[in-house]
Amino acid sequence: MLTPQGLKGKQFRITGTSYPRLGPPPRRGRRWLMLIGSLLALSLIALGGVQLVDIFTGRAKHSAAQACASARASGKPLAAPVAATSTAASPSGSPAAGSAAPGSPGSPAASGAPAAVSSTPLPAVTTAPQPQTVTVNVLNATGKAGLAAKTADELKQRGFTVGKVGNAPSALEGHVPGAAELVAGQTGAGAAALLGAQVTGATTMADARTDGSVDFVIGDGYSALLDPNAAATALAAALKPAPSASPLPGSC
Template sequence: MSMLTPPGMGGKYRITGDKFPHMRRRPRGRGRIALVLAASAAVLGLLGWGTFQLIGVFVDGGTADAASGPKHCPRPSARPAQVKKVPAPDQIKVNVLNATPREGLAKKTADELKKRGFTIGEVGNAPKTYDKKVKAAGLLLGAPTASGGAFDVLGTQLTGAGTRTDTRKGGDVDLIIGDGFKQLTTPAAASKALATLRAPAPAPAPKC
């Protein structure tokens, strides 16, 4: 045994002469290191993408573009509902015309409409164009501007009346009483219909 041989080591580890044994080293876990690096890169990528999403939401006021994800609709503001603007009965001049063979029907109807607040114009028989030719309860005739305004208000007083526009320039409306007419709607029903007509319209939804 050589003096260079450590105590207790003999056999193949015995050192003789000028040659030294080489200890075989175990190879390092290269595969494990590569796996750890790949996992770290994936985690960093997810964190970066999430941060980009949050920045986009706050910068755009709650809206992300199509590339970064779904759009977020802002909350609607607490705006009051819009009340529908319809003319009052006293702002509507009504000509009551009778197209039926029943006498006195135009005056009776005109008197009742006057009690309900309408302004009464001409009262009499319908012209030949409509005389005995209106089969419905009545026909409301007026200028195009009467649509959506005077027609709707006057229509609350008579169920089943049709509407038609002509070339007149004024704001008056003709109520031509037809064969199907029996009576005006009751004051309570007419008031309820008029209140519904004026009911507040819902505030428009926000556009996303």
């Protein structure tokens, strides 16, 4: 190997098969970033492990149950109450109309004036009385003559006890757009459900009467009663309780 002049060849001669490699000097900032990243990764792994332990050991469910128990013990509601709305007792489930309805014997509207409709809806029922125990007043709010008497005869053949039969008060004439409007007190909710199953598209209203009678007000949309088999099917559907929604995870 040739050596430049002025240098001692033997002292600076390179021997062997390895050669020195030149690289960038180490940087402290890069080391700190790697250290911080490692610590963050370890923290995330530890947090995930704790959550998995809670899931498999059931600690989360136990904490939610304790929170629900504390809320019940304090007597404070977990959510704001929802205002009740009136619904029909008929199989169609149409909302009750807002017009007034005539009463029956023993009700404030026995004289023929429209009864005051209560803001409280009729309670939901899961059973219905026998037709023989239900007194129904059939009132015609349409311009078709003889419709109340014909409907009353059909209801009587089905076992209902017929009370008053005639025309509806003038305030209701032409103001019942549906098939029928059923008016009952709080004690007549089951009877209203039974009568609502006899016709399609009936709405239900509550008034201040204290007996179990029901006013069957015939509307402009009325054509005929359902046949007995269809009425029985509609009644079974109306009395079937609605399924309750499953609580969401973490809710009481």
